[in-house]
Amino acid sequence: MELRSNQWYAGEDRNAYIHRAWMRRGVPDDAFRGRPQIAIANTASDLTPCNAHLTGVAQFVKNGILEAGGVPQELPVVSLGETNVRPTAMLWRNMAAMSTEEMLRANPIDGVVLLGGCDKTIPSLLMAAASVDIPAVVIPGGPMLNGTFRGAPLGCGTGVWKLSEEVRAGKLSQDDFTRSESAMIRSAGHCNTMGTASTMALVAEALGTIVPGIAGTPAADARLSEAAQLTGRLAVDLVKDGRTPSTFLTKGSFHNAIVALAAIGGSTNAVVHLLAIAGRLGIDLTVEDFDRIGARVPLLVDLQPAGRHLMEDLFRAGGLLAVLREVKDLLDPEALTITGRPLVDYLDAAEIFDREVISVRESPLQADAGIALLRGNLAPDGAIIKPAAATPDLLQHRGRALVFDSIEDFHERIDDPELDVDADSVMILRGCGPKGYPGMPEVSNMPLPTKLLEQGVRDMVRICDGRMSGTAYGTVVLHVAPEAAAGGPLALVRTGDWIVLDVAGRRLDVELSAEELAAREPSAAMTEAFANPQRGWERLYVDHVQQADTGADLDFLVGASGSEVPRESH
Known part of the structure; x- marks a missing residue:
């Protein structure tokens, strides 16, 4: 067994002496020998x-x-x-x-x-x-x-999304919402x-x-x-x-x-x-x-x-x-x-002890539960959806786009009682991908408009080039690639365009011809909101981050460099 650490500790030269001496501090000599x-x-x-x-x-x-x-x-x-x-x-x-x-x-x-x-x-x-x-x-x-709250299981994250929507819908008091804080963790x-x-x-x-x-x-x-x-x-x-x-x-x-x-x-x-x-x-x-x-x-x-x-x-x-x-x-x-x-x-020794929590293969909660990959003229390099967390009736849907050019734009308008939106609308939030924000934030599961929450609506089709929390739920299409900030077609959609989601067919499209899409220009409000860091890690990140469909790593970090390191000279 050739130990990598021997490159530091083995031998009697000056460098080995320094490495052992500074690390010793009461540790016996054999700690550095084999x-x-x-x-x-x-x-x-x-x-x-x-x-x-x-x-x-x-x-x-x-x-x-x-x-x-x-x-x-x-x-x-x-x-x-x-x-x-x-x-x-x-x-x-x-x-x-x-x-x-x-x-x-x-x-x-x-x-x-x-x-x-x-x-x-x-x-x-x-x-x-x-x-x-x-x-x-x-x-x-x-x-x-x-955790539990009012006698029911209270899940981290998931409880936040649900309870906060109930507050906005007027179904839960602010005091009760605040009391749930200490019950969750x-x-x-x-x-x-x-x-x-x-x-x-x-x-x-x-x-x-x-x-x-x-x-x-x-x-x-x-x-x-x-x-x-x-x-x-x-x-x-x-x-x-x-x-x-x-x-x-x-x-x-x-x-x-x-x-x-x-x-x-x-x-x-x-x-x-x-x-x-x-x-x-x-x-x-x-x-x-x-x-x-x-x-x-x-x-x-x-x-x-x-x-x-x-x-x-x-x-x-x-x-x-x-x-x-x-x-x-x-x-x-x-x-x-x-x-x-x-x-x-x-696996042979494993056993299910509670079939309410873990179902047997013959009686699954859902037959086809994996992540679905969507393609189409809105997502040439793909977008994903988690059918298990979605409303089944919305997995095939056609609706008018309601476009938000940034997270700030979304927060400014979502609670406006005059917002032109209904339960069939498809909410689109862009500028939230790896480059655009930057960092691809967990904002794809957009809160629903207050006016619809008050009407009892609890899910809508939502599309975003960002991510969503794993604790979130809903009919959310996310990781759209290329993102808007990388020139993806999501940047060209306008409010009122007809959007078609077909999860069974693995499609995500806007009902526009290729010629009409190509003739459009991105909105100035969207491009002005894109991240433009001037220094530090954010600058390096924006310049080198890859798209979601390849893992959003930095291009120069893909692959391995091994464990070898040059020897120093003291």
């Missing part, structure tokens, strides 16, 4: 409340590393809190991945345990690990415990709905980067600490075996992740994250794969926002492995996990 150095890339932060408990989890990882003969080295990395970071956490995902990649490469480490929870943390950590390609394993922070952990955080943990397990059976363990459950300690031991074994991401992650691994995404009714955000991770590995994954593989996968998990229950219930009911056992025939049987064994090997 023992694997395992980093713990920790996204804990008080400003990322969903990850704040990960420092405690890290201690159990350290225990496991020490037990297996390794040396733990905690490495704080960029932490992105979905609820706090402005203008949107997605703007910083690629920066978090890039900085973590550089720190993993630059430091004397042989392997890494990746601690993430909140939406962008697990994707950014996996992007970094894939690019460096050193042994890496994920420990997810876990969901918080179920009941414990440590990330969102307890099938939002992006829960989705990415479960999908990362299906991908093979988490020890099977761990994802979805609640943050407050002692079994997460046990899993963290055992994963710390495993990290040392990964180094000894030379098991890096490129040695076991294949196209089949992503196939399994897509099947899992559909079966659990996961967040649409998983599409851009999986595409970005695959891009770092050089695996040819496309948006078409999500439709081809996932479109006929049944929805088996009854969780908010598409259903009734919460993540604590899914864990109690049997967890991800019980879900995957029901669709075992749809999985790639050869795709390996971090343990070196195929994912399918872990």
Whole structure:
């Protein structure tokens, strides 16, 4: 076993002396002579409340590393809190991945345990690990415990969207809305709905980067600490075996992740994250794969926002492995996990303990639940929709466009009682893509006009080049590519144009000829609202970010650079 850290610590020259001396600080000499150095890339932060408990989890990882003969080295990395970071956490995902990649490469480490929870943390950590390609394993922070309000389950995020609309509709008092705040967040952990955080943990397990059976363990459950300690031991074994991401992650691994995404009714955000991770590995994954593989996968998990229950219930009911056992025939049987064994090997012992939460294959909640890819003259490079979260009657729809040129334009006009809108209108919000905002914010699930809420309307067709929260719901077409700021046809639509959505036919069109579209000019109000940063990360991001259909990574970060780093000279 040739340790990468020997490049720093082995030998008797001046550089090796400096490395050992500065790191020693009471550590015995044998810590630097032949023992694997395992980093713990920790996204804990008080400003990322969903990850704040990960420092405690890290201690159990350290225990496991020490037990297996390794040396733990905690490495704080960029932490992105979905609820706090402005203008949107997605703007910083690629920066978090890039900085973590550089720190993993630059430091004397042989392997890494990746601690993430909140939406962008697990994707950014996996992007970094894939690019460096050193042994890496994920420990997810876990969901918080179920919350309740007025006797009913209150899901993180989903409850906010529902209750805030009830306030706007005059059905819930402002005082009751405020009282629900303290009922929603009941414990440590990330969102307890099938939002992006829960989705990415479960999908990362299906991908093979988490020890099977761990994802979805609640943050407050002692079994997460046990899993963290055992994963710390495993990290040392990964180094000894030379098991890096490129040695076991294949196209089949992503196939399994897509099947899992559909079966659990996961967040649409998983599409851009999986595409970005695959891009770092050089695996040819496309948006078409999500439709081809996932479109006929049944929805088996009854969780908010598409259903009734919460993540604590899914864990109690049997967890991800019980879900995957029901669709075992749809999985790639050869795709390996971090343990070196195929994912399918872990399914036979799985069992459903509550069929209200996890349905059997023969009685799915929805027969065809995967992410649907739409194309047409409004989305030449594709757009996506999550049928499981949509109103069935709206999945085939024709309506007049109501266009908003920016988020500010939307907020200024949406509650205007004179707004020319009805339940059949198709609301279009543009300028919200990777370049336009920048960062592709979660605004696609636009709040409905107040005048319609008062009439009892609770869903409409909405189209946007941005994203939406995994905790959100509704008939929302999103990730439209190319985005308006990149010259996509969404920039040319006008209020009053007829829009046709046909999910079964996989179409999204505006009823205009190619000649008429080509003759139009983008509105000045829209182009003036596009992001135009002059410096810093935002400037770099706007200049280099790719479109949603390829994962919205930076063009110069696609692919791997390996773990080699030049030697320094002191």
